[in-house]
Amino acid sequence: MEKQQVLIAGLGLIGGSIAKAIKKESEHYIIGFDISESTLHFALNHGIIDEASPNFDKAALKADIIIISAPISETIQLISQLDSLPFTKEVIVSDTASVKGSVLIAANDLTNKSIRFIGGHPMAGSHKKGIEAAKAHLFENAIYVLSPLDNATEENVATLREVLSATKSNFVVLQSDEHDEMTGVISHFPHLIASSLVHQARKWEKKHAFLPKLAAGGFRDITRIASSNPVMWQDIFYHNQSKMSAMLADWIIEMEYLKKLLEDNEREEVITYLNSAKNYRDGLNEGERGAIPAFYDVYVDIPDQPGAIAEVALILANASLSIKNIEILEVREGITGALRLSFYTKEAQVAGQKVLKQRGFETMIQS
Numbered sequence: 001m002e003k004q005q006v007l008i009a010g011l012g013l014i015g016g017s018i019a020k021a022i023k024k025e026s027e028h029y030i031i032g033f034d035i036s037e038s039t040l041h042f043a044l045n046h047g048i049i050d051e052a053s054p055n056f057d058k059a060a061l062k063a064d065i066i067i068i069s070a071p072i073s074e075t076i077q078l079i080s081q082l083d084s085l086p087f088t089k090e091v092i093v094s095d096t097a098s099v100k101g102s103v104l105i106a107a108n109d110l111t112n113k114s115i116r117f118i119g120g121h122p123m124a125g126s127h128k129k130g131i132e133a134a135k136a137h138l139f140e141n142a143i144y145v146l147s148p149l150d151n152a153t154e155e156n157v158a159t160l161r162e163v164l165s166a167t168k169s170n171f172v173v174l175q176s177d178e179h180d181e182m183t184g185v186i187s188h189f190p191h192l193i194a195s196s197l198v199h200q201a202r203k204w205e206k207k208h209a210f211l212p213k214l215a216a217g218g219f220r221d222i223t224r225i226a227s228s229n230p231v232m233w234q235d236i237f238y239h240n241q242s243k244m245s246a247m248l249a250d251w252i253i254e255m256e257y258l259k260k261l262l263e264d265n266e267r268e269e270v271i272t273y274l275n276s277a278k279n280y281r282d283g284l285n286e287g288e289r290g291a292i293p294a295f296y297d298v299y300v301d302i303p304d305q306p307g308a309i310a311e312v313a314l315i316l317a318n319a320s321l322s323i324k325n326i327e328i329l330e331v332r333e334g335i336t337g338a339l340r341l342s343f344y345t346k347e348a349q350v351a352g353q354k355v356l357k358q359r360g361f362e363t364m365i366q367s
């Protein structure tokens with residue numbers, strides 16, 4: 001394929017990761033735009049982009065492909081801004097927003113005949129934000145949803161896929177409404193519940209000051225995503241408001257049902273309820289999760305390369321550090337994205353992080 005000029009507008013976690021992947025895997029020329037000057041400098045200085053443009057319109061006019069990866073409301077604004085630009089050739093425009101309905105409505109309103117719009121959403125991410133958290137391997141094996149408008153031809157979709165193939169994700173085409181309903185159920189709504197569980201724990205901490213110390217594997221697993229970017233998530237809830245509201249109503253009915261089962265001591269019914277949830281969850285192919293609660297954890301980011309886990313294990317073994325449990329997190333089917341290593345002692349945890357850092361691994365200990 002011919003070398004494409006790709007503009008990435010919004011170089012945070014997602015835009016930065018896409019830029020890194022394209023840069024690593026292809027010869028395409030990447031122009032970066034971001035309202036944050038420091039982000040633009042970082043991207044240029046770290047070779048994540050080939051050119052930093054302080055002007056969205058000028059950069060857009062040079063591009064063959066524009067990928068907008070800003071927060072959803074800003075994405076909509078940037079899409080509308082494209083309408084008045086005097087393009088001299090066809091331009092493929094895509095985005096990465098977590099909600100597709102309002103983005104595609106904005107794109108559908110465009111009258112500029114040069115624009116071919118293909119909505120996009122890579123179904124992977126993290127609780128971090130900003131360019132410094134961007135990774136070339138973030139989307140490996142993840143689902144990447146594409147939602148082309150009628151003005152985009154099959155050839156346009158193929159061109160975009162070719163450029164995005166650097167992310168090594170698996171493309172699926174979905175209508176915006178089905179996308180927003182499915183991501184509502186599987187991504188947006190769980191986030192709301194995770195945050196509400198944290199609030200519940202905080203309320204009860206007033207009565208039992210020791211309560212947070214008891215937060216072991218279960219609470220930590222189910223609330224990890226509550227540490228994500230609140231501004232981004234508010235934007236997601238706002239743009240998927242009607243679906244979220246319907247899901248909340250449904251959930252309240254479900255909770256009333258559970259409350260009644262417990263109050264009526266329906267022990268068999270509760271087993272049936274838990275069993276059917278277990279069977280469904282076990283069938284999600286997420287790899288077996290360790291049963292041991294993890295108290296002294298180190299999170300390690302690793303690329304999807306054969307031997308990556310073995311390398312981590314070997315580094316620790318050479319430093320005479322025993323691992324109590326090793327768990328693959330943020331898993332897309334078949335990918336090793338992040339590991340949670342559990343150690344027996346605080347000393348081992350600190351030593352483990354140090355030795356892995358020395359060997360170039362990005363690590364984190366959650367406080």
Ligand SMILES: NC(=O)c1ccc[n+]([C@@H]2O[C@H](COP(=O)([O-])OP(=O)(O)OC[C@H]3O[C@@H](n4cnc5c(N)ncnc54)[C@H](O)[C@@H]3O)[C@@H](O)[C@H]2O)c1
Nearest residue numbers: 010012013014034035036070072074097098125126129130
């Ligand atoms: N974080 C995730 O897990 C995830 C996953 C998939 C998709 N998304 C979607 O991708 C988009 C970006 O999310 P992110 O996690 O990268 O956020 P982020 O906060 O890490 O990055 C957003 C970037 O956009 C820039 N920006 C803000 N307004 C802008 C504007 N008007 N013009 C140009 N740049 C602007 C910011 O300076 C920042 O660098 C969002 O729409 C989000 O819904 C997020």
Ligand SMILES: O=C(O)C(=O)C[C@]1(C(=O)O)C=C[C@@H](O)C=C1
Nearest residue numbers: 098123124125126127187225330
């Ligand atoms: O891994 C995480 O932290 C995420 O929340 C990623 C996640 C998700 O729910 O799976 C969040 C929002 C995006 O739109 C896509 C992916």
